[in-house]
Amino acid sequence: MVSQDVPDVLIFAIPNGGKRNAVTAQKLKLEGVVPGVHDLFVPEWGLWIEMKRQKNGYLSKEQRDFGEEMDRIGYDWIVCKGCEDAKAQTEAYVLRTRPHPRTRAQAGAER
Numbered sequence: 001m002v003s004q005d006v007p008d009v010l011i012f013a014i015p016n017g018g019k020r021n022a023v024t025a026q027k028l029k030l031e032g033v034v035p036g037v038h039d040l041f042v043p044e045w046g047l048w049i050e051m052k053r054q055k056n057g058y059l060s061k062e063q064r065d066f067g068e069e070m071d072r073i074g075y076d077w078i079v080c081k082g083c084e085d086a087k088a089q090t091e092a093y094v095l096r097t098r099p100h101p102r103t104r105a106q107a108g109a110e111r
Helices: 022-031 061-073 083-097 104-110
Strands: 040-042 047-052 076-081
Touching: 047 061, 047 083, 061 076, 076 083
Parallel strands: 047 076
Antiparallel strands: 040 047
């Protein structure tokens, strides 16, 4: 989705959502799954992205709490309603905060 537009920037999904039975939910909790973690993360930009449906898509209390915690520790986050909104908001974020975002290759060369 978004990563097709910025192929040199790592964007990965957090497979946290969905309904599960009690046994699976307990296993995931023991593995470290945390309710409310946003759907996508862009490490190079320190940006979390929460995806919602275009209509009637709202943050849960856990998602709101996660966003507030990310604010507290210095990460940014956006809520996007659909793919086109995600592309627009991500582009606006980059233009606003990262006039010249680093690619993975540039970041690796700096180490």
